[in-house]
Amino acid sequence: MKFFKHVILFSLFIFVPCFAQNGIRDIIKPVNLIAGKTDSLLISDMFYSNNYDLKFKENKQVKVNYNKRTGKVYFKADMNFAGMTLVDFKLAGNTYSFPVRSRVQQKFKFSYKPEKKYNKLTLFGSFNGWDRGNLPMKDENGDGIFETEVALEPGRYEYKFWGDGEEIVDPKNPDKKPNGFGDFNSLFNVANPDVGKLFLHAAGKEINKDESKLSFIYENEKDGNIIEPKNIIALLNNQRIDKKYIKIENDKIEFSIPKSQLKGKTHFRVAVNKNGRSTNIQSIILFDGVPADNNNFTWNDGIIYSLMIDRFNDGDTSLNKPIVHDSLFEKANYMGGDFQGIINKLNDGYFDSLGISTIWISPVYDNPDQAYKESPAPHRWFSGYHGYWPISSFDVEEKFGTIEKLKEIVSTAHKHKIKILLDFVANHVHENHPLVKQHPEWFGKLHLPDGRLNLRLWDEYRLTTWFEPYLPKFNFVGSKEVVDFQTSNAVWWLITTGADGFRQDAVKHMPNEFWRTLTKKIKQEIELPMNVKVYQIGETFGSYELISSYVNNGQLSAQFNFNLYDTALPTFLDSKMSFKALDAEMKKSFLVYGENNLMGNIMDSHDKNRFMAFADGDLELSKWSATEEGWNNPPKVDNPANYNKAKLYYAYMNTIPGLPVIYYGSEFGMTGASDPDNRRMMRFGNDLSKDERKMLEDVRKIVNVRKNHPSLRYGDFLTLRTDENIYAYIRSDMNERILIILNKSENSQQVELQLPEFYKINSASDVVNGEKIKIGKGKLEITIKGIGYKFLLLQ
Secondary structure: OHHHHHHHHHHHHOOOOOOOOOOOOOOOOOEEEEOOOEEEEEHHHHOOOOOOOEEEOOOOOEEEEEEOOOOEEEEEEOOOOOEEEEEEEEEOOEEEEEEEEEEOOEEEEEEEOOOOOOOOEEEEEHHHOOOOOOOEOEOOOOOOOEEEEEEEOOEEEEEEEEEOOEEEOOOOOOOEEEOOOOOEEEEEEEOOOOOOOEEEEEEEEEEOOOEEEEEEEEEEOOOOOOOOHHHEEEEEOOEEOOHHHEEEEOOEEEEEEEHHHOOOEEEEEEEEEEOOEEOOOEEEEEEOOEEOOOOOOOHHHOOEEEEOHHHHOOOOHHHOOOOOOOOOOHHHOOOOOOHHHHHHHHHOOHHHHHOOOEEEEOOOEOOOOOOEEOOOOOOOEEOOOOOOOOOOOOOEOOOOOOHHHHHHHHHHHHHOOOEEEEEEOOOEOOOOOHHHHHOHHHEOOOEOOOOOEOEOOOOOOOOOOEOOOOOOEEOOOOOHHHHHHHHHHHHHHHHHHOOOEEEEOOHHHOOHHHHHHHHHHHHHHHHHHHOOOOEEEEOOOOOHHHHHOOEOOOOEOEEEOHHHHHHHHHHHHOOOOOHHHHHHHHHHHHHHHOOOOOOEEEOOOOOOOOHHHHHOOOOOOOOOOOHHHHHHOOOOOOOHHHHHHHHHHHHHHOOOOOEEEEEOOOOOOOOOOOOOHHHOOOOOHHHOOHHHHHHHHHHHHHHHHHHHOOHHHHOOOEEEEEOOOEEEEEEEOOOOEEEEEEEOOOOOEEEEEEOOHHHOOOEEEEOOOOOEEEOEOOEEEEEEOOOEEEEEEEO
8 A cells, every 4th residue: 555655646746847948058068979970869868958949050070960850960070070160059049059079080900810710700899898799800811810990099998809609818919907707808009199288278267246257278289389269169058159258369368258148157168179189178167257166066076975874884773673594694684774874974074074075875775574595606695785676666674764764864964065866776676576566567578588597698688687586677678657657766766855866776777768768857857946956877887888878968967987997996006007098098088078077986886896905915906706705705904004005096086087986984995805795884983993094084185185176176187197106197277276196106206297387386285284395497396105195286
């Protein structure tokens, strides 16, 4: 009866009328094209509107065709067009514009001479989402060498050959790395062409009662720094800036924009395009004409703390009722964490002292009171302590508390200016959920036509595979009703609890249309009528193409940046690996997601081995899965000096674009192998060792540096130096410049850096300890201790 009561209320709720929209509120993201190649986007993924009756204007470099019936926009850049242009369209009497970047992509040949005959030979790797079928290799001239060509951007790629079910490492390529599955992947690096520095620098602001002046400096070593009006691409929100507001003097650009055009929140973007090459896009968020600082929250300010409710803090011992089962071990059972435990830590200032602005809490759903056996050998028993086995769409887990306590978490967090993200499980339910019997047609089939179980076939049957036989998978492809139900249920949780957004589970296992439907409802029923921005971050493992296909204005705000993490982890822990690879991966992520993106940057997570297990030598970097180690020989930190490696990673993670995600316990260096060993009970205060308390103290300082300095949340990213030991870069916004220097060598490093002369920097101050450093003629000389870092405010 409780379930049907919610359904009735639910049905009434979802018919709330749409809020009328005035103009386009989304900031339309740049469209990236390959010259001569047609690409398409759904107009609803570009921006939300109640009306898509629009008309594109002709563009000489990019052909645009819009199919109003399907909502698809087709783009094709001229074969020889490289650089950036603005594409214009008219909607409801207004003209809007958005950037389009085009690149002439270089092709690379891969070849393999097999020692035996294969019926089918293909190339697969990180550049095609590890698809074993779409890059066939052929021996065109009969010389026994099979070849194929792939167009690639600058970056670092992993690959293999695939022959009749066999994975083959390239025997002629000595550059390879462990793949975490007991084998290796070959590596292929595509370097950026050496054409000199190209960058558009933030140069300051001047705000008065009538106008806001924003200044920039253009640097182009190849083509010279002189620019003309035709080279400037500038937008305020999604509309071109009138040329009368632009002043050019050699390499300096100044925008003087009347305050009357800058009321409320506005978004200014500018880039320079010259001789087929475009700069970074400078993106400035303004509030009443003043560049964002520490006074107005946007999701760029997000510093996320990820916690598992059951493993965080026991605030109400009367709720402690672990499941009784003779084969269920403690680490797979409930440990007592609850809603009250989170509220207690909010009230005692734990999150405030750590600089946290957002808390992502694990799923709150009611879960079964029985243990279930995991399918993979050795078939251990687990409870639903983690929350990912829902038996109700509306009730919370009684071992955690009540729905009222959940609301109290949100309201208490908001008093501390902290946002709350709920973990929404849309992909599946537990077999005890009433929907399984009420609507069997909403679920897919566990058995495949070939007799196999469609179980954990993550890529082969991406949209239909089940996680476990007792976790029925929704058939979103075959049932529109279940899409409507689950998306409305998500909106219900936001409105009922007052939460601020979602961490979305298993994103790639649901079709894009599911996320479009959900986001449309969130915009219509929450964002527009309440004038708020809901943040949604997803979890997807795969290629840039796959992950980014869900990140746009019509679907998710962001995803976790696993591609960047996969490069960062070995970079920080392998002394021989240069920071050049990480910097190249960073620039690639900027191209895909933007310089000021909202992607989540991680050090570890509930699905990853903990960083300290690698840093302290308990796990090899090749150990992607370390489940047995977690059960039989759980890691422990033996060498406290290795905490410095984690601090160094925190210094990196908190000073790059994107949102840092701190997994509970990692702030003091908790170690752990794979699930469930990486989900140990949280410890506080006197339960921490002296070295753990020291790490917590230092991590608090690091995180608060990000919280207190807007350039680390909104600024551009200028690389100064990358080598095997040092990574140095500057983050600049309209308020400040901060230089970050990371040293991963165990030895102190004497670092000399030449800062851009036009910055006119005379001194630097350490934002942690206040130490002053003199700088002459833009040259900085400083010693960075082994496995150390510096944050320097340039003045």
